[in-house]
Amino acid sequence: MSDSFNEVIETQKLSPLLASIFWNRGLRTNEAIQAFLNPNIDQLHDPYLLFDMQKAVERIRQAIASGEKILVYGDYDADGITSTTVMYETLETLGADVTYYLPNRFRDGYGPNKKVYEEKIATGIQLIITVDNGVSGHEAITFANQQEVDVIVTDHHELPSELPQAYAIIHPRHPKGNYPFGDLAGVGVAFKVACALMEETAVDYLDLVAIGTVADMVSLTDENRALVALGLKLIKNTERVGLAELIKISGLKEKEVDETSIGFGIAPRLNALGRLEDANPAVLLLTTFDEEEARLLAEKMENVNNERKDLVEKITTEAMARIDPEDKIHLVVGNNWHEGVLGIVAGKIVQKTGRPTLVLTIKDNGIAKGSGRSVDSVDLYKVLNEARELFTSFGGHHAAVGLSLEIDHIESLRTRLNQYMIANQIETKNELIVDKSMPIEAVSLSMIADLQKLAPFGVNNALPTFLFEEIEIRNCRSIGTENQHLKFTLADKSGHVLEGIGFGFGADLMEFQGPSVSLVGQLSINEWNGNRMPQLQLKDYQVTGLQVFDLRSKTNQSKVKLSKKIVIISFSKQNIKKWQQIIHHPVVLCDESQPFKDQTEAKNYCEILFLDCPIEKDRIKEITRQTKTSRVYLMCRSVDEAYLDGMGTKEQFAKLFKFIKVQGRIDVRYKANMVADYLKIPKNLLIFMIQVFFELGFVTIEDGILTSVKNPENHPLSESDSYQKRKRKIQSEEFLVLSDLPTIKDWLRA
Numbered sequence: 001m002s003d004s005f006n007e008v009i010e011t012q013k014l015s016p017l018l019a020s021i022f023w024n025r026g027l028r029t030n031e032a033i034q035a036f037l038n039p040n041i042d043q044l045h046d047p048y049l050l051f052d053m054q055k056a057v058e059r060i061r062q063a064i065a066s067g068e069k070i071l072v073y074g075d076y077d078a079d080g081i082t083s084t085t086v087m088y089e090t091l092e093t094l095g096a097d098v099t100y101y102l103p104n105r106f107r108d109g110y111g112p113n114k115k116v117y118e119e120k121i122a123t124g125i126q127l128i129i130t131v132d133n134g135v136s137g138h139e140a141i142t143f144a145n146q147q148e149v150d151v152i153v154t155d156h157h158e159l160p161s162e163l164p165q166a167y168a169i170i171h172p173r174h175p176k177g178n179y180p181f182g183d184l185a186g187v188g189v190a191f192k193v194a195c196a197l198m199e200e201t202a203v204d205y206l207d208l209v210a211i212g213t214v215a216d217m218v219s220l221t222d223e224n225r226a227l228v229a230l231g232l233k234l235i236k237n238t239e240r241v242g243l244a245e246l247i248k249i250s251g252l253k254e255k256e257v258d259e260t261s262i263g264f265g266i267a268p269r270l271n272a273l274g275r276l277e278d279a280n281p282a283v284l285l286l287t288t289f290d291e292e293e294a295r296l297l298a299e300k301m302e303n304v305n306n307e308r309k310d311l312v313e314k315i316t317t318e319a320m321a322r323i324d325p326e327d328k329i330h331l332v333v334g335n336n337w338h339e340g341v342l343g344i345v346a347g348k349i350v351q352k353t354g355r356p357t358l359v360l361t362i363k364d365n366g367i368a369k370g371s372g373r374s375v376d377s378v379d380l381y382k383v384l385n386e387a388r389e390l391f392t393s394f395g396g397h398h399a400a401v402g403l404s405l406e407i408d409h410i411e412s413l414r415t416r417l418n419q420y421m422i423a424n425q426i427e428t429k430n431e432l433i434v435d436k437s438m439p440i441e442a443v444s445l446s447m448i449a450d451l452q453k454l455a456p457f458g459v460n461n462a463l464p465t466f467l468f469e470e471i472e473i474r475n476c477r478s479i480g481t482e483n484q485h486l487k488f489t490l491a492d493k494s495g496h497v498l499e500g501i502g503f504g505f506g507a508d509l510m511e512f513q514g515p516s517v518s519l520v521g522q523l524s525i526n527e528w529n530g531n532r533m534p535q536l537q538l539k540d541y542q543v544t545g546l547q548v549f550d551l552r553s554k555t556n557q558s559k560v561k562l563s564k565k566i567v568i569i570s571f572s573k574q575n576i577k578k579w580q581q582i583i584h585h586p587v588v589l590c591d592e593s594q595p596f597k598d599q600t601e602a603k604n605y606c607e608i609l610f611l612d613c614p615i616e617k618d619r620i621k622e623i624t625r626q627t628k629t630s631r632v633y634l635m636c637r638s639v640d641e642a643y644l645d646g647m648g649t650k651e652q653f654a655k656l657f658k659f660i661k662v663q664g665r666i667d668v669r670y671k672a673n674m675v676a677d678y679l680k681i682p683k684n685l686l687i688f689m690i691q692v693f694f695e696l697g698f699v700t701i702e703d704g705i706l707t708s709v710k711n712p713e714n715h716p717l718s719e720s721d722s723y724q725k726r727k728r729k730i731q732s733e734e735f736l737v738l739s740d741l742p743t744i745k746d747w748l749r750a
Contacts, residue, residue, distance in 0.1 A: 008033060015450050021435050021464055037453060039226035041201050047192040051177030052168035056152045057196045059127070059167060064096045068126040072100040073112065074283075075132040075186065076274025078267040081282045082212035083131035083190040086205045087154075089287060090194040091129075099125075102279040105340055110395065110402055112137030112151075121147050129193075130154060132186025132212075135171060136395050138164045154189045156218075158381050158397045183219040187212030188227060206231040207238055208286065214259050215267035217399070220458030228456045232258060242285035245298035246270075259456040269298075272305035275340030311341045316348045319359055323349070328421035328428065329383070330357040331414045333368055337361035343371035343400065351504065355428045356380050362407055367392060369404035375430045378421075387416045432540055434520055438466040440496040443534045448523045465539060468498075469518045476512040488512060490519065490536065499526065502538035510549045511541065513741060518542045546624075548745045551609070551635040552737065566607035569596070569623065571614040572639045579611055587611065596623050609633040615725050617732040621748055632748065636736040642726055643733035645685040652681055653717065656689050660699060660708045669704035692720040 001023050008030045009019040027033050035043060047053055063070055070091060074084030084100050091098040101120065103109065108116055111133040117140045120128070127150050130137070134153030141151045141164040150167035163169055170189060173182040184192070191209045194202040210231025213224055220228060235257050238244055243266075247254050250265035257266075273279045285297040319332045330349060337345075342359040349357040356378045360370035374380035379398045388394060390409045396402055405413065421428075457463040468490060474497075476488035486502035486509060500521065502508070511517075519541045526535035568587050570576050579587045590596045592615065608629045610620055613636050624632055638644065659679060660666065666675065668690065676683040690706065693699045696715040700707045717723050736744070 002028070012037070014453075015447075017436070017447065018450060018453060021454065024435060025461075036225070039229040041203070041226070041230065043223065043226040044195075044201060045180050045223055047196040049177075049179050050170050050172065050189075050192055051174040051179070052170050053192070053196055056154075056168040056170055056193065059150060059152060060091070060096075060129070060193075060197060063127045064091070064094055067097055069124045070096050070098040070127045070129065071120050071125045072098060073116075073128055073130045073133070074100060074102045075110065076102050076105050076279035077132075078215035078270040079186045079212040080132040081270050081274070081279060081286070082208040082215075083154075083185075083187040085283050085286045086187055086190045086194055086202075086208050087129060087131050088283065089205070090197055090202065094197060100280075100283060102274070102283065104278055105274055109393065112140030114140040114143050116140075117144050117149075121149050125149065127152070131190045132156070134166065135163060135169065136160050138162075141166050154186070154193055156184050156186050156189050157395065181223045183221070183224060185209075185213040185216040185218045185224070187216075188218075188224065191227070203230070203234070207234040207240065207243065210235060210259075211262050211266055211270070214262040214456075214458060215270070217459050219460040220259075220456060221460045225456065225461065228259060228458070232456060240286060241291050242288050242294040242297060245291075245294040246285065246301065249298045249302045259458055268308075269301040269305045272301060272308045275308055275344075276304050276311075276338070308341055308344075311338050312344050312348070315341060315359075316345050319345055319349060320352065323353065327414065327418060328355065328426075329378070329380075329417040330355050331360070331410070331417065332357065333360045333362060333410060335362050337370075339369055339371075343373065343402075346371050346373040349373075350375060354430065356383075358401075358403070360403075360410070366407055367404050368407050368410055370402075372396070372401040372403065374399050374401075375428050377427055377429045377431070383417065383420055386420055387413055390416070432520060433462070433465060434467045435464040436466055438468060440468065440471070440490055440492045440498045441494065443498055443523060443536075445525060445532060445534060448525050448534055451523065463522045465520055465522055466536075467518065467520050468536070470516045471519060472516055473512045476509065478506040478509050480506060482506070483509075486512070486538065498534060498536055500536040500538055501526075505538055508541075511543060511547070513547075513549060518544075545630070546745075546749055547631045548741065548748060549631065549633045550741045551633050565605050566609060566633075567605040567627065568609045568611060570611045571619070572612050575612070575639050583611075590614070590619065590623065596626060605629060607631040607633065609635065611635050612637045612639050613729065613733045613736050615729045615732060617735050620736070624748060634736065634744065636733075638733050638737055640684045640688070641682070642684075642688075642729045643737060645682045645688075647723070647726060647730065648681075648685055648689050652679075652685075653689060653692075655679055656681065656686070657693070657698065660693070660706065664708050666706045667704060668701070668706045688722060688726055691722045692717055695720040695722055 005023060005028050011030065012033055022028065022033055027036055072084055072087045072091070074080045080102060084102060088098060088100045101116065103113055103116060112130060117128065121144065128144060129152045131154050133155055135155045135157055144151045145165060153164070153166045153169045155171050159171065159173060159175065170193060172179045172184045172189065187209050191202060191205055194205060206227065210228045213228050218224060236255050238254065244254065246266060246269060247257060250269060252261050252265050270282050273282050281297055281300065285294060288294050315337050318334060322332050323330050330353065339361050342361060346357040346359040349359070350373045354375065356372065356374040358370060358372040360368040362368050372380050380401050381396050381398055384394060384401055384403065390413050391403050391405045394401065394403045451464055454461070454464065472491045474489040474491050476486060479485050479487045484504060484506040486505045488500045490498040490500055519536065519538060521536040521538045524535050524537060525532050568583065568585055569590050570579050570587050571591055573589055573591050576587055576589050605627055606629055608624065608627055610633070614620060656679060672683060672686065676686045690699065694701055696719060698709055698712045700709060
């Protein structure tokens with residue numbers, strides 16, 4: 001850090017932690033840090049810097065003055081809903097004859113719809129203003145022009161190579177414009193028009209601007225940071241009865257609403273209507289002054305949102321089962337999936353697999369329609385744009401797209417996507433930027449509170465992420481209705497501890513059995529029963545060195561996920577077919593007559609699973625070293641339960657010997673169970689004891705018939721090979737089955 005930067009830090013009285021974060025994020029001047037820490041109205045750019053703004057304002061004022069009927073044409077998501085509300089209220093305040101329409105996702109689709117334009121123009125609409133859509137609406141806008149109805153487009157989505165012939169197009173990245181900030185949300189653009197029309201900063205709409213901006217996940221830097229920060233203050237004292245009801249039914253406290261509250265509470269409920277039904281009531285909720293109407297509308301949104309959650313869970317499960325792991329971009333197609341939630345499903349699959357995902361549903365008209373979500377390293381819009389000729393409709397941006405195509409083109413699309421990714425050597429990954437390595441002892445409530453100076457958090461201004469290296473994990477357990485989350489405690493060598501939560505990491509429970517792990521996560525304050533304590537929210541983890549996983553219990557066996565690069569080993573020839581039927585995977589036999597083969601090692605396996613116990617426990621250590629594996633799974637099933645039944649007591653051997661003498665001949669093929677029950681000797685132990693007698697010449701066995709030998713030569717039991725093997729097997733099983741995992745890990749690593 002430079003001397004001048006250090007002076008800035010001293011002037012601003014910032015902690016060393018915040019100083020390092022500012023430096024790493026490129027905020028290194030007094031002006032930049034001041035602007036960041038104190039977002040205000042003065043940071044908002046002049047709306048007239050937007051291309052066509054003057055032209056649009058003049059046309060709208062003309063329409064208001066002459067009493068023309070104006071239609072605000074919006075979108076069915078949270079950004080579109082808030083954009084529509086801002087534009088509608090602004091025009092109504094200015095005395096316009098204005099109405100609004102949010103297209104129906106299922107009937108009208110996204111963006112300008114020619115049929116809807118035709119219907120609205122037939123009712124007398126003379127000016128159409130789009131919000132959060134329009135830059136790809138060629139057909140509908142051309143039709144409006146033919147009817148001598150002007151269309152003013154306000155939008156922020158990816159610009160196509162050819163823009164429609166609208167009266168005016170207001171877009172922060174217009175090719176002929178020079179607006180200083182290109183990442184406004186749709187509601188941000190609508191707000192700019194409102195400010196220009198009202199000739200002042202339209203502060204009364206900043207609550208809506210904050211909601212739409214956060215919901216649309218645009219960059220929370222520059223102007224957007226100021227818009228959201230100011231809007232959050234307004235929300236905490238909202239006079240919108242509908243918004244107050246929505247906050248209440250979301251389980252939030254009005255005075256505590258922040259960007260996370262919007263992202264996980266308010267926005268999903270606004271989005272739910274447009275995903276499953278008709279989004280127009282959402283605008284009514286945000287504009288109504290009727291408290292009873294607001295309450296009923298908020299309850300409706302809550303019910304629809306709950307229905308949405310159920311659909312997402314069901315379809316995600318079905319979609320995950322159809323994934324082809326070889327695809328560079330997942331393309332999943334289903335029948336009769338609800339198209340309103342496919343974007344959320346795609347997002348969940350991206351989280352689970354780390355790969356861009358398209359989720360489509362086949363419609364009755366032979367068209368597959370759906371949505372896609374991406375990772376940081378893949379511009380999904382750009383990738384799909386290379387195959388634009390396959391689509392009947394297509395639009396979106398870097399991280400999210402909507403599309404439809406004929407079902408006959410699905411496999412062509414899959415091929416094109418894979419070819420593009422391979423040809424351009426694109427890796428599918430989400431970048432996780434670590435702000436700082438952190439010791440547990442440095443974490444405190446005051447430190448976490450200090451981080452809030454960086455809020456509001458969002459895209460390009462993430463909540464700081466910290467690395468905790470080589471940390472011991474204690475009390476790790478899965479929680480949640482389906483054990484989908486993890487709860488654990490971090491501990492260092494000095495005894496400092498930090499509670500941790502891993503949302504969505506429940507399936508990784510076994511990964512945390514190692515002696516130490518490095519974690520990356522974000523810090524927050526957990527409040528429970530009046531207690532406040534620091535908490536780490538897990539984002540990623542790394543385990544180095546040999547990992548040993550305990551599959552000796554059926555509970556753990558159900559949780560394990562085996563990769564393709566695994567070799568599965570059994571030490572029991574008599575049970576290998578049984579194993580293969582159970583696990584549906586090739587099993588390698590490694591008994592005394594069949595050692596571990598070199599060709600198996602040559603396959604470069606990185607994981608190994610031991611199904612049962614060898615006679616000599618050191619065989620497991622030898623094979624582990626031979627394969628040079630980094631992950632060892634120990635099921636160590638005791639096939640014959642030697643360690644449980646033991647070697648057999650003198651009394652048991654004597655009882656069996658006497659029984660055989662009395663019987664003379666026994667058909668052990670069919671009567672072994674009867675003999676075991678009669679002598680009260682476990683069957684597996686009985687079979688072993690008979691084998692010992694056979695090896696010592698006490699009995700003969702031919703075609704399954706056991707015959708007593710008269711006056712056999714006397715031998716101690718220990719002279720039997722089977723007796724010695726079982727003795728060693730018991731020692732092996734006692735160690736491998738009964739030892740705790742740390743003991744086995746230390747033994748394997750020694």
